[in-house]
Amino acid sequence: MTNRKLRDSALRVGIVGMGWAGETHLKAYQQLPNVDVIAIADPREERLTQLQRTYNIPDVHTHFGPLVERPDLDIVSVCTPNQFHAPISIAALENGKHVLCEKPLARSSAEGEAMVRAAVQAGRVLEVAFNHRQRGDVSVLKQMIDEGQLGHIYHAKASWMRRSGIPGMGGWFTNRELAGGGPLIDLGVHVLDMALYLMDEPEVVAVSAATYAELGPRGRGGRNDARTMDVGPFEVEDLATAFIRLAGGATLLLEASWAVYGRAGDDFGVTLYGSDGGADIEVHNYNWENTLTVYTDIDGKPAVLKPEVPKGTGHSGVIANFVSIIESGDWSAHVGSEGLRRTQIIDACYRSAAEGREIALTDLAKAIAQDTAAD
Numbered sequence: 420m421t422n423r424k425l426r427d428s429a430l431r432v433g434i435v436g437m438g439w440a441g442e443t444h445l446k447a448y449q450q451l452p453n454v455d456v457i458a459i460a461d462p463r464e465e466r467l468t469q470l471q472r473t474y475n476i477p478d479v480h481t482h483f484g485p486l487v488e489r490p491d492l493d494i495v496s497v498c499t500p501n502q503f504h505a506p507i508s509i510a511a512l513e514n515g516k517h518v519l520c521e522k523p524l525a526r527s528s529a530e531g532e533a534m535v536r537a538a539v540q541a542g543r544v545l546e547v548a549f550n551h552r553q554r555g556d557v558s559v560l561k562q563m564i565d566e567g568q569l570g571h572i573y574h575a576k577a578s579w580m581r582r583s584g585i586p587g588m589g590g591w592f593t594n595r596e597l598a599g600g601g602p603l604i605d606l607g608v609h610v611l612d613m614a615l616y617l618m619d620e621p622e623v624v625a626v627s628a629a630t631y632a633e634l635g636p637r638g639r640g641g642r643n644d645a646r647t648m649d650v651g652p653f654e655v656e657d658l659a660t661a662f663i664r665l666a667g668g669a670t671l672l673l674e675a676s677w678a679v680y681g682r683a684g685d686d687f688g689v690t691l692y693g694s695d696g697g698a699d700i701e702v703h704n705y706n707w708e709n710t711l712t713v714y715t716d717i718d719g720k721p722a723v724l725k726p727e728v729p730k731g732t733g734h735s736g737v738i739a740n741f742v743s744i745i746e747s748g749d750w751s752a753h754v755g756s757e758g759l760r761r762t763q764i765i766d767a768c769y770r771s772a773a774e775g776r777e778i779a780l781t782d783l784a785k786a787i788a789q790d791t792a793a794d
């Protein structure tokens with residue numbers, strides 16, 4: 420049990436949604452010397468009591484409202500099912516808090532845009548937790564790309580595939596209203612983020628996607644874990660694939676599945692093809708060693724490099740970066756725009772899959788306007 424006194428100079432944090440992600444944020448904040456977690460919120464009272472005792476948290480709330488309205492908080496972490504990301508983040512921003520929202524930013528572009536507007540209006544930071552971007556292999560490869568070692572990257576693949584990994588079968592993850600989608604919005608968003616980050620944020624022009632639900636609706640591919648709220652059947656995809664056109668002619672293949680008849684395990688990564696070199700990040704069951712391979716020419720001959728990579732920092736790195744942005748006072752570039760771009764791409768992928776055609780990102784704005792007018 421920790422025993423931390425509250426300090427006037429520390430940044431004060433509240434966390435909403437105390438499942439796996441909420442506890443992970445809590446532990447990461449408590450590693451920082453200049454931050455105190457003073458309140459947590461979740462409808463599950465037993466869970467609150469257990470966490471309050473374990474981590475020595477002064478206050479607990481069974482609803483997010485009283486937490487985000489507290490005048491003594493600087494920061495709110497939003498770690499709830501995806502449906503609540505927008506309402507809780509917007510309420511926190513309107514109450515003058517900086518917000519770190521779990522991925523995905525939102526279920527839809529419209530929700531994400533409302534969140535970014537709230538951050539701009541409040542003049543506060545809105546960031547999204549893309550913890551896999553903090554991996555050691557990603558940072559080593561990013562540096563090689565920035566040094567020009569791969570040349571111009573013209574094609575990439577990003578994928579996350581599980582043999583049997585549907586989270587909380589029948590719980591919120593598989594409920595369309597609560598989650599907004601299946602593995603594409605849950606896992607695909609991580610590898611999409613990794614690829615776009617490594618490729619230096621190219622603009623996405625159009626997407627053509629398809630989704631499938633072959634195993635989940637038949638009760639196959641589940642993973643035993645405690646993330647259930649017993650809300651209903653399997654309503655989302657269990658596999659999604661997308662062909663993404665980028666400005667300047669580059670392309671990206673994106674694939675995500677919670678359950679597929681394929682190699683046993685939980686595999687993710689990116690492959691990049693550049694004019695002067697290529698690279699693979701291949702992660703099997705969350706390992707971090709020997710995951711990066713770089714393909715190049717040495718003295719005119721094909722060569723394969725295996726750069727050494729550190730483990731990386733995951734959520735600790737995300738939260739340390741978020742706190743340092745707040746401490747810098749330079750907030751205007753951190754209003755959730757990156758998270759929104761990922762949400763827009765995924766929204767366009769779901770629309771493309773539903774309509775069976777390529778969707779231009781410029782048409783997405785028109786489709787959202789039509790949806791809003793019809794509501």
Ligand SMILES: NC(=O)c1ccc[n+]([C@@H]2O[C@H](COP(=O)([O-])OP(=O)(O)OC[C@H]3O[C@@H](n4cnc5c(N)ncnc54)[C@H](O)[C@@H]3O)[C@@H](O)[C@H]2O)c1
Nearest residue numbers: 436437438439440461462498499500501503521522523646
């Ligand atoms: N970055 C990552 O690697 C990563 C990993 C897992 C989950 N996540 C994200 O974190 C979020 C939560 O996922 P999880 O795995 O922790 O789920 P979880 O089911 O373990 O926890 C969700 C918690 O939110 C609580 N909750 C539900 N509705 C709430 C509300 N209205 N107000 C307050 N609390 C509420 C639930 O009681 C539960 O304790 C999701 O957005 C998910 O995508 C991110």
